Amino acid sequence: MMTFIESVQQALQYDFILKALLVGSLIAVSASVLGLFLVLKKYSMIGDGLAHVSFATVAIALWMSASPLLVSIPIVILASFFILKLSEKASMHGDAAISLVSSFSIAMAVLIASMARGFNVDLMSYLFGSILVISNFDVVISAVLSLVVIVTVIFFYHDLFAVTYDEEYAQAVGMNTKFYNYLLAVLTSITIALGIRIVGTMLISSLIVFPTVTALQVSRGFRTTILIATLISVICVILGVLFSFAYNLPTGAVIVLMNAIAFGLAFLAKLLRR
Template sequence: MAVFNMIIQSLQYSFMQRAIIVGILIAVCSSLLGIFLVLKKFSMIGDGLAHVSFATVAIALLLNQSPLYLSIPIVILASMLILKLNEKTQLHGDAAIGLVSSFSVAFGVLVASLSKGFNVDLFSFLFGSILLISKSDVVLSIILAVLVVSTIVLFYKDLFAITHDESFASVMGINTKRMNTLIAVLTAVTIVLGIRVVGTMLISSLIVFPTVTALQVSRSFLSTIVISTVISIASVIIGVIGSFVLNLPSGASIVMVNAIFFLVAMLFKRLR
């Protein structure tokens, strides 16, 4: 009963309400994108772009600017750079991501050292801090999430086709390069959205975990998307509230809940 009261009490706080709203938006965006990234074996792009966002946060804090506004254009450019490196230099996807990722972390660390090392602000962006989510962050998150979700719905069939077989999709008149760029850009936006809640170190797990969990139990493409979205939203809600009740970091709590869902799905698949 005491725990239930604590949950109810937690929802009275405006910072908790903001965290849950932004968290749900990120959960929806990341799980919608996750299926395309995981099945195209490009899921590590989330990890790479999260490292880029670490560098942009370090720069923003050094310049005393809003990390969110600075991160969006730079992370989008980085996503395009990864695709170009992949395409023009014939590097495999993971190698291109590795190059951009390690360069960004090194750059971020150098910038952080210029601003007297890892201060509290930078640390909160590394692992997420729901206390930092402002009203303007919520508004920006809603706008970007609507943009991401509506774009995915509009291009759903094309994205499905290129995920299954790029050559056939191309024969069907689908511009596969444009679709790959679209996925990379939407991923970049989602990554930046998520760094407030789960942090740059853990954001890619929101892209990978729900999809991989859904893949254990689903049969169709659409059901995979629905299951991964439900799992992702549930993980965020349980994780955020659980972190408040148990006094734990929010980002790590969300990832742990995701991990539990994955283990349950694996068990279910084995028993079925």
């Protein structure tokens, strides 16, 4: 135990650890705040689909020698709009539209990677996450956009709640439900694009789903569930970063493992309470 505490004390002396904790915590809040809306709308898998899109955009950015973050965000947003349009116009369920876009994006990423073999190592770091090597530019952009996501959800909270809880009723009373669905898609896209630096494209959807389903085990109130999910998500990210540094483990995988442990404990507590 002393070894871990000493490692934590040492870790907090490094700027890259402090940057990882700051960015990771902000994105954890963004993901967990959006998670409940997506889970209750049965759109939780959109995170996984958009993560695959972001993987393709990273491949494009590295091929063009451009910033992966700046390339990813607009393309991922467009992909989320395309998924919603497919669901609306092509008589296609959301999961089918997500699967279609996801598989196409992975195919594009593989083709681009095969044509430009020089950046394959960098591309793999985005596949599994590399939060400990984020740049100062990534920190600034991630902090600003994470705050934008959080403030937007707070500002439109009641409208997003209405659309999530009963979309047909919200539409019947005159709410522009399409606008709020697209707003939710934009916020999710931004969070996904930012989060691939933390846990990678393979695991980013876990930041959206895990904290929410964990909070649902111990709470049923909408606002309370969001608060609990946010707390769980931030704690798991902080512990994941510190444990990965102390024991030289992949940061993204450790963060997801912490979330899995939190879910297991919450589920066990629910069973014991019953």
